[in-house]
Structure formats: C-alpha cells, structure tokens
Amino acid sequence: MVxxxxxxxxxxxxxxxxxxxxxxxxxxxxxxxxxSGRAGVTSGAxxxxxxxxxxxxxxxxxRAAAALRTAARTAGGSQARAGDPxxxxxxxxxxxxxxxxxxxxxxxxxxxSADVTRRSRLDLRGQxxxxxxxxxxxAGREGLLAEGVTPRDATPAVVASVVGLQVLGAVxxxxxxxxxxxxxxxxxxxxxxxxxxxxx
Numbered sequence: 001m002v003x004x005x006x007x008x009x010x011x012x013x014x015x016x017x018x019x020x021x022x023x024x025x026x027x028x029x030x031x032x033x034x035x036s037g038r039a040g041v042t043s044g045a046x047x048x049x050x051x052x053x054x055x056x057x058x059x060x061x062x063r064a065a066a067a068l069r070t071a072a073r074t075a076g077g078s079q080a081r082a083g084d085p086x087x088x089x090x091x092x093x094x095x096x097x098x099x100x101x102x103x104x105x106x107x108x109x110x111x112x113s114a115d116v117t118r119r120s121r122l123d124l125r126g127q128x129x130x131x132x133x134x135x136x137x138x139a140g141r142e143g144l145l146a147e148g149v150t151p152r153d154a155t156p157a158v159v160a161s162v163v164g165l166q167v168l169g170a171v172x173x174x175x176x177x178x179x180x181x182x183x184x185x186x187x188x189x190x191x192x193x194x195x196x197x198x199x200x
Contacts, residue, residue, distance in 0.1 A: 014049055020108070067103065
C-alpha cells in the first residue's frame with residue numbers, strides 16, 4: 001500500500017511538473033530531463049510511469065478535459081440547471097476562469113491543445129465552443145435571446161470573449177479574475193439576452 005501511494009504521488013508530481021514546464025516553454029522546448037528535474041525524480045523514474053513527453057502531454061490534456069466536463073456539469077446550481085441556459089453559461093464561465101487561474105494542469109491542457117508544434121487529439125477550446133453553442137441554442141428555443149439575435153450571432157461573441165480571456169490569462173492572470181469576467185459579461189449579456197420582466 002505504501003508503495004502504491006508513493007507511486008501515485010510520483011505520478012502526480014510528474015504531471016504537475018510537466019504542466020508547469022509546458023506552460024513555461026511550450027511542448028517542443030520542454031525536455032524529459034527538465035520535467036524529471038522539476039519533479040525531483042530521475043529520468044528513469046519518469047519513464048517508469050510514462051513512456052515519454054507525449055504521454056505526459058496527453059495526460060495533462062485529459063485531466064484538463066475532465067475538469068472542463070466537471071465544470072460544465074456542476075456550474076450554475078439548481079436554478080440555472082432548472083431551465084435557464086444563459087445563467088448556466090455565465091456561471092460555467094466563472095467556473096472555467098477559476099480553474100484556469102488556480103489549476104496549472106487545466107491551464108497547461110488548454111495551452112497544449114492549441115500548441116501548433118504537436119497534434120492534439122483533444123480540442124478543449126472546441127469542446128468549450130460546443131458547450132456554449134448548445135446553451136445558446138437552448139436559450140434561443142426558450143425565447144431568452146434578444147430580439148433579432150440568433151444563436152449563430154451570439155455564439156461567436158461569447159466564445160471569442162471567453163477564449164480571449166483564456167489566451168490573455170496565460171500571460172497576465174488578471175485576465176482570468178472574476179471581476180474582469182464580470183465586466184465582459186456586463187457588456188456581452190445585455191446585447192444577447194432578452195429583457196426579462198421584473199419580479200413583482
């Protein structure tokens with residue numbers, strides 16, 4: 001049991017070290033020696049757990065994809081899930097930004113999936129785009145979009161805003177802050193959402 005726990009800790013340390021290295025230098029410039037040194041293990045120990053840099057990159061991306069799916073499932077609370085796709089969309093963007101700000105593996109996964117120096121099997125931005133499109137289409141069906149706004153109009157505006165924050169946040173974490181996202185939504189949401197009657 002102790003051996004298994006130590007092996008699991010070593011794997012986690014290697015995944016985190018790889019994520020940090022991929023963020024700092026990109027996939028192509030990151031070396032096995034750099035990852036193992038950052039994790040405090042030998043290159044041989046790294047190869048015991050992972051076949052190489054490519055497998056580590058796939059693991060990082062897979063973890064980021066799992067976090068993205070969880071964020072999509074759990075964002076918004078019961079009110080948003082009960083029938084307000086725009087609220088769910090807004091809440092999920094806050095969850096995503098918090099993940100990107102606080103989880104180096106998620107941040108690295110997004111960077112890797114867009115890295116032109118390798119072929120990724122995952123397109124995390126594409127997954128986010130599909131999630132966004134689905135919610136905006138649901139909002140359109142429920143009459144929650146502003147008059148004259150179609151899902152085809154609204155989806156690119158929302159996706160470009162969120163992906164833009166993700167890209168800029170890779171350099172300056174302030175772009176991932178909740179108050180930055182709030183300012184973006186204060187402009188975007190009124191332009192795509194129908195006015196709602198005030199509660200009595």
